[in-house]
Amino acid sequence: MTAEKPEENQAAKTPSDQPDETARREFIAKAVSVFAGGAIVSVPIGVGVATLLGPAFKEGQGGIKIRLAALEDLPGDGSPKLYQVVAERKDAWTKYPQKPIGSVFLQKLEDGGVIAFNSSCPHAGCSVGFKSKEVGYYCPCHESIFLLDGSRGDPCVSPRGLDSLEVDKEKLLNGDVWVTFQNFAAGIEGKKAI
């Protein structure tokens, strides 16, 4: 019952009477084996990769319009104030009714208008802080400075200035600051919503 059968082993090595036919058969056998083997292994791998790559083809959840403050609450001297953005958000299967999704600097302008900046640094996504009216905004990760109007200061390794967000002018007239919150791709010159 063991595998040791030398005489049969010899038989396996005996050349066939029809070498061409044997070679052809062997080639077909090899080809079919490789093809069938590859095909069946590619099923689980292919399906798995398809699930893995799924997110790449999904759209982001887009901007969200949200009331952040009353106009009168903003500092009158034009220095920025940071507001947390809490909104309904879906995280895979979970729908959070109130989920912190980012933060926004609001600045009252002299003409009564308001400008808003996403606090995420356009360089690599660190959280930008406000230093002083003289220095402006400062990102502690790669030591970039942004001026009060959001433009690049010196030094600044970021490819673009802070990302401004749309402020609803009509609602502003009623004293409410509504902002369309949106995140943008970091590390590129253009402002690309994600």
Added chain:
Amino acid sequence: MKRLLDWIDDRTGIASLTREALFERVPGGARWRYVWGSTLSFAIMVQFITGIFLWMAYSPSATTAWESVYYIQNEMSYGWLLRGIHHWTAQIMVILLLLHLVQVVIDSAYRAPREFNFWFGVILLFITLAISLTGYLLPWDQKGFWATKVATNLAGIVPFIGDDIQKVIIGGSDYGHHTLTRFFALHAGVLPGALVALIVVHIYLFRRHGITEAKPATRAGALYYWSLLGVVFGTLTALAFAFEENTKQWVPKIVCGVFLAILIRIGFLIRSGKDDDSATRPKRDGMFWPDQILKDAIACAAVMGAVLFFVFWKGTELTPPADPSQPYNAARPDWYFMSLFQMLKFSAFEGAFGLLIGAIFVPSILVTAIFIMPLMGQSKKGHWINVVMLYSLIGGFVILTAMGFNHDANDEEYKQGVLNAHAEAERLNELIDINGGIPPEGALTLLYKDPKIRGARLYAANCASCHPYGGEDGLGAKAKDPSAPDLKGVGSKKWIAGLLDHNRYVSEEYFGKTKFSKGKMARHLKDIDMLPEDIEVVSAALASEAKVYGYSLPEGGQDFIDSGFDLMFEDFECADCHGIQGEDEGSGPSLTGYMSRDWMIDFIGDPTHEKFYGKKNDRMPSFLGAKQEDGTMKAGELSRKEVELIVGWLREEWPRASE
């Protein structure tokens, strides 16, 4: 290029390794019967691949496990296919394992020098079963939860240390987050790791000893094996018939089918005529590559085809999320544990000691019997004992499994449990769609807030003992001994019209089994003897108060409704006893806002309130509590939320996808 390959080979030895792997001698040539080990390896590989991808999306905790599996199944691109392949390959893998084991025993491949490899194989079998068992829980659905609860409770009866074992397995005394993290670590880490390590040893030993060459196929030999299998199966079938009390219900179709198939095979063998003991297949040896690999690849393709067939045909079930408070009548282990499950129903295993015997000792003895097979099988007689034992084991496995499934097929409670689970799962999917996602507290909260599901459950538990719902209990089971009005369609024009028909009022459909069947209203209905057209208009008026789901103005519009109220006030003197449209509250139940949402909540809350039956109430409990004669409040059995859910369900007011 060649130089690069040579360099890689020189440093790694990969070419010689590949050569060694591929150019294995296959004694007697490539054969179909050698494919089982390879198909099994292939199935395990598929499980590893799909398992790792599932891992990337699965989240093991009591509030996210079901939810993440739901997400895989319903929202991830091709997630249903990924999970389907993983699930169905697991099923087929168990069959392949059994085939592999049977073949090893029949071909006496456990004999010296292969004893250790047999033992490793048996351990691999149990590791695979353990992986299946742990995987069954991971979706954290009703099916997996209850089955695992049974399995882990059985682990708890092991003498002396059972309690501790159980607590260690489930990560505490309750099932929850740590049960899942532990099962997941076992399922995806510990057990697969052990599996790989043992497979490496298994294949190394297999290569060391070579393929066990099957004896040259002879008709006499085959006849011998098949006849033996037939005798064992025949005996077991006969035993099953003899010991099964309810033979009418008990038709072990699968067993009879297997037995018949064996007989047919024997018949063919006998018919095949002259003794063809001169071997029919070439004695020339073959090579693993490509001869055997071709056959292996085709067999693996067939396995994959079968898996995909089941994925597309049957889909992959996900029952509602685990809920320890919600009994699940369809709790069953996966089919390969069904035989053990069924065995525990026998009266021989009754009581704590019986359970210990049935759940621990008997399986342990069977496992020991399998383990000592190589020692037994050194002699020819021992080998035959092994073969008979294995056939008996498999026969017992098949028969018990068939008995289990047969029992379920005839068990109304089980069938209803499955139907309800499917309906609830479907409803939950709808609720998630409506909600736009799952709340952070988990999907179960959606079911708990849903009048359609929870209302029906509460009705079945609290109302159905008196009030049937379309003759049922609200969950599909037949109502037992109803004694109060059937509330299906309550508040609808049709239901109210039935109430106004004297004959129906005093029938069991409405108040036939209450004291109201001989009450004032019954007598009054008989006296006034309303014409069908009167009933039509009065019921339309009352239905306009109720406005249950689907209500719309009658053809005659508001005038038609007003004429109904006129009839009630004037011709039929309803206002003598009932308050109508806010006027003249009387001794009978108020008809102001009759069967509206608030009316129903108040009524169920306290029918003894003077607005309703007052002291004339017949047995109906005050579910939200009632003021007693001494002025104190008696607490009710339900909360306001629960009563609202029941009312929402009765009025069919639940969220719908189109709204």
